[in-house]
Amino acid sequence: MPVMRDIKIQISIDDLLRVHGATEGQVKGKALDNYRRLLDEAEPLLRPAYIYRDVSIAETREDGLVLETGHVLQATILAKLLRTAKRVYLMCCTIGPLLEQRAREYKNDGFPAKAYILDSIGSLATDFLAQKGCKFVDDVAAAVQLSTSIPLSPGYMGWPLKDQQAFFQLLDCAEIGVALSDTFIMSPLKSTTQAIGLVAEPGGKAHKTNCDYCALKARCKFRKVQSS
Amino acid sequence: MESKEKLLDQLAQAVVDMDTEAVEAKSKEVIEAGIPAFEAIATGLSVGMKRVGEMWSRMEIFMPEVMGSVDTYYAGMKLLKPQIKVSEHATYEATVIMGTIWGDIHSVGKDVAIPVFEGENFRVIDLGLDVSVEKYVAAVNEYHPEFVGLGTYMSETFLHVEALVEEFKAKGIRDKVFIICGGPAVDSEYAKKMGADDAWNDAWEAVAGMKQLLKQKRG
Numbered sequence: 169m170p171v172m173r174d175i176k177i178q179i180s181i182d183d184l185l186r187v188h189g190a191t192e193g194q195v196k197g198k199a200l201d202n203y204r205r206l207l208d209e210a211e212p213l214l215r216p217a218y219i220y221r222d223v224s225i226a227e228t229r230e231d232g233l234v235l236e237t238g239h240v241l242q243a244t245i246l247a248k249l250l251r252t253a254k255r256v257y258l259m260c261c262t263i264g265p266l267l268e269q270r271a272r273e274y275k276n277d278g279f280p281a282k283a284y285i286l287d288s289i290g291s292l293a294t295d296f297l298a299q300k301g302c303k304f305v306d307d308v309a310a311a312v313q314l315s316t317s318i319p320l321s322p323g324y325m326g327w328p329l330k331d332q333q334a335f336f337q338l339l340d341c342a343e344i345g346v347a348l349s350d351t352f353i354m355s356p357l358k359s360t361t362q363a364i365g366l367v368a369e370p371g372g373k374a375h376k377t378n379c380d381y382c383a384l385k386a387r388c389k390f391r392k393v394q395s396s
Numbered sequence: 397m398e399s400k401e402k403l404l405d406q407l408a409q410a411v412v413d414m415d416t417e418a419v420e421a422k423s424k425e426v427i428e429a430g431i432p433a434f435e436a437i438a439t440g441l442s443v444g445m446k447r448v449g450e451m452w453s454r455m456e457i458f459m460p461e462v463m464g465s466v467d468t469y470y471a472g473m474k475l476l477k478p479q480i481k482v483s484e485h486a487t488y489e490a491t492v493i494m495g496t497i498w499g500d501i502h503s504v505g506k507d508v509a510i511p512v513f514e515g516e517n518f519r520v521i522d523l524g525l526d527v528s529v530e531k532y533v534a535a536v537n538e539y540h541p542e543f544v545g546l547g548t549y550m551s552e553t554f555l556h557v558e559a560l561v562e563e564f565k566a567k568g569i570r571d572k573v574f575i576i577c578g579g580p581a582v583d584s585e586y587a588k589k590m591g592a593d594d595a596w597n598d599a600w601e602a603v604a605g606m607k608q609l610l611k612q613k614r615g
Contacts, residue, residue, distance in 0.1 A: 203460055278474045279470065349526075351528075352499060
């Protein structure tokens with residue numbers, strides 16, 4: 169099963185400040201120095217990796233997909249967005265355990281805000297890695313004149329979290345050090361799974377992003393482009 | 397030795413200034429001067445966090461500055477909290493148990509909200525992340541809080557609020573507490589639809605809302 173590890177994660181101070189509702193021009197002095205220092209501290213702690221598998225879709229139902237392996241992915245959004253897909257890429261990615269360990273140390277030492285900032289850096293890094301995965305599948309699709317769906321994950325857009333089990337049955341996530349708890353929480357916490365369909369429609373995502381389907385919409389600070 | 401009022405004001409200002417060294421120095425002075433630790437927290441550190449909240453509300457500062465003040469506040473708490481005497485405990489506005497709901501591991505600003513709540517004299521019990529309904533029920537029975545705070549980031553896990561409300565009803569504790577929600581996946585209308593009492597945009601709005609709920613309850 170293919171594993172990718174050689175990935176350079178880039179997060180800017182602007183990205184980090186944006187998720188905390190500010191811009192570089194608004195924040196100065198000690199506060200800005202603190203953010204820059206934590207960004208520098210985080211970088212060497214990132215251990216990005218993702219594992220993926222290409223699975224054929226045996227049947228598309230109204231409420232989900234049946235895979236060639238017999239696994240059922242139960243989400244209306246999957247059925248809707250992957251209705252023309254014959255194959256789906258299942259991926260699991262992680263930034264590894266080190267950043268979260270450092271955040272825990274800060275919290276235990278009485279610096280919860282530093283821990284929170286590191287946690288935000290971890291979220292941005294995980295998102296960056298997931299986007300790298302999307303780009304990889306985009307390239308695969310383009311090579312065979314197909315498009316891709318937006319990436320979908322259990323826990324979002326009405327896809328029950330329990331379907332994480334299917335990812336962990338189909339992917340050797342232990343290979344990249346990711347485990348699943350009884351409550352379907354991944355460890356390291358900064359890990360994510362995503363399903364991306366190879367779809368026949370020209371344009372695929374049709375200029376849509378996950379934000380167009382997400383309940384948070386304009387309230388989400390992780391969103392780069394706010395709707396007008 | 398500085399006067400008590402001046403010392404406590406300096407403690408408050410150090411929180412605003414994100415000056416950890418000053419907070420530690422002033423906290424030690426407070427202890428040496430024999431000022432009750434609870435008073436130093438309530439009228440020193442907490443006043444600082446209150447000022448930070450006011451500056452945040454006026455948009456004079458942004459979240460990164462709040463973050464700096466939060467760690468400074470905790471640096472003072474680390475020294476002062478162990479000095480609180482048992483007899484000082486009875487003066488809290490209310491008790492809040494807080495946790496991120498099961499299936500979710502985002503702290504959704506819970507760690508930022510806690511000092512703001514403490515700054516407003518709420519006693520906060522932090523249950524952590526991925527908190528099961530059983531753990532919430534046990535905490536209600538142990539701490540008898542006025543508020544149960546549920547943090548949730550994902551739209552999927554927000555649905556757990558309804559399950560928790562039903563479980564609280566089944567256990568006969570729903571009417572004993574206000575259930576409040578936080579996190580980007582929730583607003584006031586949605587929270588009420590799920591059977592909770594309310595939700596707010598940030599910790600300072602939450603404090604105002606919680607005081608309002610208490611006022612209604614206590615008359």
